[in-house]
Amino acid sequence: MANIRKRITKTGEVYYTVQIRLKGYDPQTESFGRLTDARKWAQLTEAAIKEGRHFKTTEAKKHTFADAIDRYCSDVLPVKFTTKEQRNRRPILVWWREALGVHVMADLSSPMFAQCRDTLLKKTSKTGKPFSADSVKKYFGVIQNVLKYAVNEWHWLEQSPLRDKRIEMPELPAGRIRFLDDDERKRLTAACKESANPLLYPAFILALSTGMRQGELMNLYWKAPANPPTETAWGVVHLEQNAILLHGTKNGERRRVPLTGLALQLVKELSRVRRIDTQLLFPSPECPLQPIELKKAWLTALKVAEVDNFRWHDIRHTTASYLAMNGASLAEIAEVLGHKTLAMVKRYAHLSDGHVSNVVASMNAKIFVVCDG
Structure with missing residues (x-):
């Protein structure tokens, strides 16, 4: 009372x-x-x-920020994230625990996190380089997830001190866009086809045709394995549907990948000569239960094709760029690549300018009448 x-x-x-x-x-x-x-x-x-x-006077005063991080590590990480992602997040969580762990939840404030941002910007990585804006963003992304659980599920806070983007993040550099021009694509395709490694060519064509990540590609199976990978996405080929179904993707959702044209033809050829001691599409010759390592053959093909400054992941950029130049909308590109939002595909917007102009011109022609003279 x-x-x-x-x-x-x-x-x-x-x-x-x-x-x-x-x-x-x-x-x-x-x-x-x-x-x-x-x-x-x-x-x-x-x-x-x-x-x-009334969290500030109850739970928020009973628990420290270290308590929240410890609970997140024990209750959330093992359930919500792959083994690989857990390894990525734990050092970040240790850093936050050391930085703010002694404070009770009720005392957490936006200025505290702003100071941490400034500290991170002065921090150096294992290679001795200054922390990038992207690294700072990753640190805050992880701790925002901890605070979300503290607010929504544990009721240790009434509202997050990082709500409403109260902390200004450093500006991220423009994302890298390196894609193959027509001549480079032809030379590199020929070099992959002539490679001593017979799996390089179908892997390259499948990557270029679908935009799949390397981890997704290298963990494709003819049928679902009893013990699927826990550190990366994996998928199953469904030739009767001309498609691949990916599980455990980066955004946490299943994704259907259409198979068509040359990519479908090559997958069908692989199915006819596949090994009986493994379900992998691209198995290692020495360890058939493990994916093949294509790095040596890939670097050789790049050298033969005289293609410089090009990584395997850039095949994915190439797919997206070709989609944009052939009139695909940003939403369609995001769906093909498996992005939840359009933020990651906006870098390709300029490549579809011609398509956008045509759409606008077509709309104007239908609704306006232009009188000459």
Whole structure:
């Protein structure tokens, strides 16, 4: 129950002290200059405590930020993330624990996290290079996830100090876009086809045709394995549907990848001569239960084709670029590549400018009449 007492200072000023005592909760006390404010605070606070919403005076004062990080590591990481992603996140969580772990949840504030941002920008990586804007963004992305659980599921906070983008992040550099021009594509395709490694050519064509990530490509199976990979995405070929179904993708969702044209033809050829000691499409000759290592053959093909400054991941950029230049919308490109939002595919927008111009021109021609002279 709330108890409101009228007080008078030595100078004759009147104020009101409110004390709320509820069984099972710490007493709450506050002072106000007006009686109406005192009554309003007493009413709202008492209701919030009874409904479990007054976190700052209950759970937020009982738990430290280190407690939140420890609970996240034990309850969330093993369930929500692959083994590889767990390894990526744990050092980041250790850093945050050392930086702010001693503070109780109730004391966390936006200025604290702004100071951490500035500290990270001065930090150096294992290679001795300064932390990039992208690295700082990753650190904050991980800790935002911890705070989300503290607010929504554990009720240790009423609201996150990182809500509403209160902390300004350093500006990220423009994403790399390196794709093959027509001549480079022809030379590299020929070099892969002539490679001493017979799996390089079908792997290259499948990557170029579908835009799949290397990890997705190298973990394709003819049928679902009993023990699928836990550190990367994997997929199953469904020739009866002319498609691949990917599981455990980077965005956490299944993705259907159409097979068509030369890529479909090459996969069918692989199915006719596949090994009986493995279900992998691209098995290692020495360890058939492991994916093949194509790095040596790939680097040789690049040298033979005289293609410089090109990585395997750039095949994915090439697919996206070709889609844009052939009139695909950003939403369609995002769907093919498996992105949840358009943010990652906006880098290809300029490649579809001609298509956009045609669409706008067509619309204008239908709704406006232009009179000559």
